[in-house]
Amino acid sequence: MFSTTTNNNNNNNNNNNGQTKFKVSEDRVKARNIGISAHIDSGKTTLTERILFYTGRINEIHEVRGKDGVGAKMDSMELEREKGITIQSAATYTKWRESSINIIDTPGHVDFTIEVERALRVLDGAILVLCSVGGVQSQSITVDRQMRRYNVPRLCFINKCDRVGADPWKVLRQVREKLRLNCAAVQIPIGLEEMHDGVVCLVTMKAITFHGQHGNEIKISNDLPSEEMRKLAEEKRKELIEIVSGVDDELAEIFLMEEEPSVEQLKKAIRRSVVSNQFAPVFMGSAYKNRGVQLLLDGVCDYLPAPHEVENTALDLSNNEAPVQTVSDPKAPLVGLAFKLEEGRFGQLTYLRVYQGTITKGMTIVNTRTGKKLKVPRLVRMHSDEMEDVQKSECGEIVALFGVDCQSGDTFTDGTINYAMTSMRIPEPVMSYAVAPKTRTDSGNFSKALSRFQREDPTFKVHQDEESAQTIISGMGELHLDIYVERMKREYKVEVEVGNPRVNYREAITQKAEFDYLHKKQSGGSGQYGRVVGYIEPIVSENEDGTRSTEVIFENGIVGNAIAPGYIVGVEKGFKEAAAGGGLIGYPVQGIRIVLTDGASHAVDSSELAFKIAALNAFKVAFKNAGPKILEPIMKVDVTVPNEFQGTVIGNINQRKGTILDSVAESDDVVVTSLLPLSKMFGYSTELRSMTQGKGEFTMEYSSHSAVDSSSQEELLKQFSSS
Numbered sequence: 001m002f003s004t005t006t007n008n009n010n011n012n013n014n015n016n017n018g019q020t021k022f023k024v025s026e027d028r029v030k031a032r033n034i035g036i037s038a039h040i041d042s043g044k045t046t047l048t049e050r051i052l053f054y055t056g057r058i059n060e061i062h063e064v065r066g067k068d069g070v071g072a073k074m075d076s077m078e079l080e081r082e083k084g085i086t087i088q089s090a091a092t093y094t095k096w097r098e099s100s101i102n103i104i105d106t107p108g109h110v111d112f113t114i115e116v117e118r119a120l121r122v123l124d125g126a127i128l129v130l131c132s133v134g135g136v137q138s139q140s141i142t143v144d145r146q147m148r149r150y151n152v153p154r155l156c157f158i159n160k161c162d163r164v165g166a167d168p169w170k171v172l173r174q175v176r177e178k179l180r181l182n183c184a185a186v187q188i189p190i191g192l193e194e195m196h197d198g199v200v201c202l203v204t205m206k207a208i209t210f211h212g213q214h215g216n217e218i219k220i221s222n223d224l225p226s227e228e229m230r231k232l233a234e235e236k237r238k239e240l241i242e243i244v245s246g247v248d249d250e251l252a253e254i255f256l257m258e259e260e261p262s263v264e265q266l267k268k269a270i271r272r273s274v275v276s277n278q279f280a281p282v283f284m285g286s287a288y289k290n291r292g293v294q295l296l297l298d299g300v301c302d303y304l305p306a307p308h309e310v311e312n313t314a315l316d317l318s319n320n321e322a323p324v325q326t327v328s329d330p331k332a333p334l335v336g337l338a339f340k341l342e343e344g345r346f347g348q349l350t351y352l353r354v355y356q357g358t359i360t361k362g363m364t365i366v367n368t369r370t371g372k373k374l375k376v377p378r379l380v381r382m383h384s385d386e387m388e389d390v391q392k393s394e395c396g397e398i399v400a401l402f403g404v405d406c407q408s409g410d411t412f413t414d415g416t417i418n419y420a421m422t423s424m425r426i427p428e429p430v431m432s433y434a435v436a437p438k439t440r441t442d443s444g445n446f447s448k449a450l451s452r453f454q455r456e457d458p459t460f461k462v463h464q465d466e467e468s469a470q471t472i473i474s475g476m477g478e479l480h481l482d483i484y485v486e487r488m489k490r491e492y493k494v495e496v497e498v499g500n501p502r503v504n505y506r507e508a509i510t511q512k513a514e515f516d517y518l519h520k521k522q523s524g525g526s527g528q529y530g531r532v533v534g535y536i537e538p539i540v541s542e543n544e545d546g547t548r549s550t551e552v553i554f555e556n557g558i559v560g561n562a563i564a565p566g567y568i569v570g571v572e573k574g575f576k577e578a579a580a581g582g583g584l585i586g587y588p589v590q591g592i593r594i595v596l597t598d599g600a601s602h603a604v605d606s607s608e609l610a611f612k613i614a615a616l617n618a619f620k621v622a623f624k625n626a627g628p629k630i631l632e633p634i635m636k637v638d639v640t641v642p643n644e645f646q647g648t649v650i651g652n653i654n655q656r657k658g659t660i661l662d663s664v665a666e667s668d669d670v671v672v673t674s675l676l677p678l679s680k681m682f683g684y685s686t687e688l689r690s691m692t693q694g695k696g697e698f699t700m701e702y703s704s705h706s707a708v709d710s711s712s713q714e715e716l717l718k719q720f721s722s723s
Contacts, residue, residue, distance in 0.1 A: 028328065029306050030099040031396050033353075035119045037106050037147075038129035039139035040699060043159040047129060047287040047296075048092075048105040054216065054294055055094040055101075057383065061214060091351060091382040091398060099301045102398045113142065113476065113701070114426065114459045118339045118408065120146050121424040122353035122398065125274075125304030126154040127296070132166040132192075132284075135666065136174040138638040138673070138699050144179045149425065151311075153277045155299050156181075161189050162196040162286040165668070172282055183280040184243040185236050186270070187295065190225055199284055199292055200224055202237040203266050208295065215290025244269050247278035267302060275305040307396025312355050314411070314419040317368060324419065326356040330394040333357050334365065334414040337421040338406050341456050348455070350401045351382070352393075355421065357414060359399070360392040366415040367406055373415070378402040408458055426458045429474035430633040430678055430702050433481050434499030436471060445492040453484055460484060474504060477700070478682070503632060503679045505587040505716070506550075506705045510627035512537040517618035518600075519610055529602035530614035532563075532571055536622045539591045550590040550705075552579045563599040563611065570608035571596060574615025583623035584630055584713075585720040590705070594619070630713050631705035633678040636661075638671055639688065641696040646670045648691050656680035675703055 036044045052058045093102045104119040120126065126147055130140060147154055156175060158168040168189060175181050187199040190207060198209035207224050211217040224230045244266070245255040251269035254261045261269070273279035283299055285292020308328035314335055315321040326335050334357035342349040352359070359365065361379045366372070380387035380400050393399040406412075411420045437446040450462045450473070461474040475481045478501065488494045514535045521528040534557065539549040554572045563571065579589040601611075637658070641649050643665065649672055650660060658676040681700065688696045708716065 025330075027100065028308055028394070028396055030301070031101075031306055032099055032300055032304055033102045033122070033124045033307060033396065033398060034300055034304060035104045035106055035116075035123045035126045035152075036129060037116055037120070037126055037143040039131070039134065039137040039143070040107075042129045042131045042134065042137075042140075043287050044129050045105055047127075047157070047159065047293065048103060050287050050290060050293040051103065051297060052092065052094060053214065054297065055096050057092065057094045091400075093381055093383065093398075096297045097301055101297075101300065104398075112480065113146075114457060115340075116143060117146055117426070118424055120150050120152050122337060122339045123150075123152060124307055124310045124396075125300070126152050127300070128154050128156045128280075130156060130158050130171050130175070131163075132158050132160045132168050132171055133163050133666070134640075135167075135171045136178045137671075138636060138701060141178060142701055144181070151277055153274050153305060154280050155274070155296070155303060156183060156280050156282040157292075157296055158282060158284045159287055161192055161284055161291070162194065162289045164193055165666075166192045166196070168192075168282075168284050175280075175282065181280045182243065182247065182278060183282050184240040185284070186240060186281040186299070187284050187292070188229070188233055188236055189284050190229070196286055196289065196291060199295065200229065200233045201295065202233060202240050203270070204263055205233060205237065210291050215293070218294065241266065244273050244279055247273045247276070271303050274303045275309050312421070314355070314421050317418040317420055321420075323422075326395075326419075328395045329356065330358045332395070333416045334359055334412065335417070335419050335421070336365075336412045338404075338408060338410045338412065339424070341406075341408050343452050343456065348402070348404065350404045350406060352399055352401055352412065354393050354395050354397050354399065356395050358392055358394045359412075361390075364415070365404075365412045368411045368413055368418055368420050369407070370410075372405075374404055374406075374412075376401055376404070407455065427476065427702065428504075429459055429461050429476060430504050430635075431477055431481065432472050432474040432502040432504060433485070434465070434470040434502070435473050435485065436497050438495040438497055442494045445494045446488065446496070449488045449492040449494060453487070470499065472502070476702070501682055505585065505633075506631040507582045507584050507587050507589045508591050508629050508631050508705075508707070509536060509538050509589070509623065510629055513622040513626035515618040515622035517614055517621060519614035519617060520605075521610075522605070527602075527605040528607065528610040528613065529605035530563075530567070530570075530607075530610035531600040532596060532611065532614045532618050533598035534594065534596040534618075536592055536594050536619070536626055538626075539593050551592075552576060552589065553593045555593065555595045557595050557597045558599065563596075563601050564606070567601060567606060567608055567611040568596075570611035571599075571615045573608075574612035575619055577612075578616045578619035578623075583620060584628050585716055587630075589623070590631070629707040630716055632708050632712075634675050634703045634706045635678050635681060635700040636703040637674050637676050637681070637698055637700040639674070639696060639698040640666075640669050640671050641688075641692050642668055643670050645692045645696060646672065649688070649696065652687070652691060656684075676700075677708075 036048055038044045049061055053061050091104050093100065104123065106116040106119050128143060130136060158171050160166060161168060172185060175183050186202050189196060190198045190200060190209060200207050207221045209219045211219065224233060241255060241261060245252040248269040251261060254265065270281055274281065281299060281303060283292060283296045287293055312326045313323050314326050316324050336352045336354045336359060338350045338352055340351040359376060361376055363376050364373050365376060367374065379390050379393060381390055382400050390399065409423055413419055437443050453460050454462055459476050463472050465472050473481060485496050485498055488496050512535055516533045518531040519528060539551060554575055556568055575594045579592060582589055639649055653660060653674050653676065656676055657680055658674045660674045662673040664671050688698060
């Protein structure tokens with residue numbers, strides 16, 4: 001088994017942040033928590049399968065869509081093996097060299113983006129897998145954005161170098177241009193397509209080739225295959241040193257002195273720049289053909305941070321949520337984050353990342369959201385759907401608990417401190433189905449299934465429509481909801497009737513409008529009296545990602561006591577309730593500021609209820625005068641088709657009221673990027689297949705909500721008034 005020289009560039013007595021004074025154990029120094037993320041079908045699960053094989057966790061390799069019917073280890077769900085996609089993130093642990101590695105394999109499909117989101121929230125490093133033919137694709141950009149959100153250092157692995165049309169240098173350029181990552185190759189491929197045999201390591205300047213049925217016979221040579229390859233390797237090594245020198249002072253000093261860094265000096269510089277998240281080394285290979293995976297594992301050990309080298313922030317609930325840094329000390333008070341829930345064979349399985357302290361079987365822990373004390377009945381380490389009982393777990397580890405009632409995102413402590421870990425971003429659902437069990441006898445299991453799925457997946461929402469009394473499920477797309485309907489059938493034996501897909505519209509205003517509303521009612525005894533004066537206006541500021549604000553902000557601008565302070569609560573409740581119910585077609589209003597400037601109350605007849613009713617009616621009146629618009633979800637759609645179908649596909653997108661953003665030729669294919677209303681995307685997969693003789697594929701992700709045109713708005717208003 002090949003292994004590069006171990007590089008433990010760590011100070012065992014000090015945390016990277018300078019915040020700790022305890023001794024970090026050798027085990028923790030060598031621990032790694034990593035995720036494997038990528039665009040759909042880039043080879044994440046295949047890569048994980050090879051990692052488990054080379055590290056001795058599994059004895060046989062099985063493919064994602066294998067002919068033997070077994071399927072990859074990390075795709076334990078029957079649906080995953082049938083469809084050949086990852087639906088739920090799966091955790092495992094393994095060892096390579098002297099390092100223990102926790103791995104989370106995440107889905108690539110955008111409908112399951114929450115699985116990637118919560119995995120990256122708790123990981124210390126990641127591998128971004130890119131296809132050497134497809135390059136940086138839409139979901140690659142989304143995953144990179146998620147890594148940036150949680151400041152996760154990453155390695156890049158350009159996979160599928162054995163495929164026809166493989167061009168890792170094109171992919172490297174895209175990583176720099178599209179993802180704007182400061183990156184450089186640490187390897188160059190020896191041959192491409194069917195000639196791909198291995199790589200040249202630019203750190204050691206050695207040629208490494210892979211032989212045998214599973215690529216575990218490794219040959220290392222100081223002689224590179226050709227003079228041409230030697231020149232390319234020298235050029236790319238110089239580029240690597242130059243780029244790392246730009247972010248690492250020690251290597252910069254060697255570079256400016258025009259000296260050649262040693263292998264150890266270069267390794268240490270790469271590690272420092274990766275840990276500080278200023279550089280991403282790029283590895284190359286083919287997981288399917290068993291090329292380069294062992295070297296990538298060496299890169300994980302050599303370059304990605306240990307748990308104690310990463311800053312993690314908690315909020316001190318006893319001190320006005322003041323931010324505090326957790327310390328990677330097993331003797332410190334316990335702090336752990338429940339980041340994923342799953343229904344196991346023995347009840348709810350709660351995945352926990354331990355940030356600080358130690359959790360032991362049988363100890364009492366406290367849920368800081370609810371204040372409830374719980375006993376830990378069982379602790380396990382996960383290997384896909386298998387589990388191994390453990391007695392304790394220290395900071396930096398990922399374990400699972402049984403029989404603990406909680407929600408995804410809850411923080412647990414030992415009760416001596418009252419911390420909550422900072423929350424993860426949960427995207428809003430964009431599509432809904434009306435669902436009902438086909439028979440009344442299934443209603444119990446139907447309710448159980450919906451309750452469980454909501455606990456497991458924060459992007460899966462369920463509510464009862466007040467007017468139709470229908471059960472509405474909402475999610476991130478057609479595939480997302482179809483999977484849950486299928487799971488109800490398989491796991492709960494519930495046949496489900498599904499209504500037409502429903503788009504989650506929103507409402508907004510385009511101009512300022514004033515209100516002056518008096519609610520007055522007298523019917524014997526104490527009456528109701530409340531007057532509210534002010535205005536509503538659109539919020540035009542944009543968020544960091546360029547999208548418009550979706551907030552509903554209420555401001556009390558009254559000077560003096562025209563309305564008693566005790567009634568202001570009722571005013572705010574009324575306005576917020578009115579905004580949630582919409583003013584046009586019953587969808588929530590977003591991006592609006594409501595300002596109360598004046599009002600009047602009555603000594604006897606005023607109450608919180610009276611002011612709430614006044615606010616509800618004031619909003620309805622003002623909303624009609626504020627240029628109301630209906631907003632629809634707009635999806636960013638990437639369609640990949642052979643060149644000959646480009647015109648047909650673009651014409652179809654135009655028919656669906658789409659906007660073409662880009663069209664890029666990639667080998668014999670073309671990738672058409674466009675923005676399309678979600679309402680026009682139903683049935684698109686079937687139509688695309690028929691247009692392209694089954695050769696086209698597409699991915700879509702939510703982009704923003706945008707105003708519908710006037711004819712569409714009239715049509716929606718008619719539908720709403722007739723329903």
